Amino acid sequence: MTRTEIWNAAYDNDTAPWVIGEPQPAIVALERTGAITGRVLEPGCGAGEHTILLTRLGYDILGTDLSPSAIDRARANAVAHGVPHVAFEVADALTFATRPDFAGPPPAFDTIVDSALFHVFGTEPELRAAYVHNLHAVCKPGGVLHLLALSDTEPGFGPRISDTLIRESFSTGWQLESLHPTRYRGRVIPSITEAPPGLEVSPEGIVDVAAWIARIRRL
Ligand SMILES: C[S@@+](CC[C@H](N)C(=O)[O-])C[C@H]1O[C@@H](n2cnc3c(N)ncnc32)[C@H](O)[C@@H]1O
Numbered sequence: 001m002t003r004t005e006i007w008n009a010a011y012d013n014d015t016a017p018w019v020i021g022e023p024q025p026a027i028v029a030l031e032r033t034g035a036i037t038g039r040v041l042e043p044g045c046g047a048g049e050h051t052i053l054l055t056r057l058g059y060d061i062l063g064t065d066l067s068p069s070a071i072d073r074a075r076a077n078a079v080a081h082g083v084p085h086v087a088f089e090v091a092d093a094l095t096f097a098t099r100p101d102f103a104g105p106p107p108a109f110d111t112i113v114d115s116a117l118f119h120v121f122g123t124e125p126e127l128r129a130a131y132v133h134n135l136h137a138v139c140k141p142g143g144v145l146h147l148l149a150l151s152d153t154e155p156g157f158g159p160r161i162s163d164t165l166i167r168e169s170f171s172t173g174w175q176l177e178s179l180h181p182t183r184y185r186g187r188v189i190p191s192i193t194e195a196p197p198g199l200e201v202s203p204e205g206i207v208d209v210a211a212w213i214a215r216i217r218r219l
Pocket of ligand 1: 007008018019024043044045046047064065066067070091092093094114115116117120
């Protein structure tokens with residue numbers, strides 16, 4: 001299976017533990033601080049909850065995902081939320097730099113919101129470097145990347161990463177301005193067999209796992 005097919009399957013079979021029917025609380029809180037400005041890009045937008053929320057609040061945002069099934073889901077989700085004019089597009093974040101409408105010059109985006117995409121490349125240094133390179137290409141100098149990623153500081157599931165990995169990945173061409181522990185909300189699905197003991201799961205199957213939130217300025 002290709003990567004695209006693997007991601008599609010999670011949406012087509014409704015087995016995506018990150019599809020929780022609402023935006024991540026950490027992203028909702030971030031928005032309330034006023035930290036999201038200008039033209040906004042959400043790579044790996046999945047079911048589109050953040051792009052939908054931010055569009056509804058008046059932001060100029062484009063949600064993108066490698067998976068056509070994710071974008072189909074996001075578009076349907078936007079209609080269901082009564083925000084049908086949300087901008088979504090199928091796009092591989094590892095090729096952003098090749099797009100003149102994204103990379104310019106000048107780069108198109110003032111703010112990038114990454115919810116749970118960076119950590120996908122946690123064990124693949126070359127893809128991780130390519131992703132960081134592509135983000136750099138499309139983010140304006142002085143622009144900001146907000147990164148929400150699963151943390152390896154507690155038991156959990158999914159690709160969990162260390163704060164050191166974030167620091168090292170953005171050590172050149174970026175300035176890490178803040179990095180804090182937070183939570184990422186997921187849902188327990190039958191295929192998560194390794195769900196560790198000690199995680200508090202709501203009767204609806206919702207669980208908040210350890211995560212990082214970082215503000216990283218593009219130099
Ligand atoms: C863990 S999910 C997170 C989805 C969403 N941001 C959220 O927090 O609910 C990761 C998403 O990244 C997408 N993805 C994976 N590789 C990608 C790539 N190279 N470019 C763009 N999106 C990608 C997947 O299809 C999936 O929708």
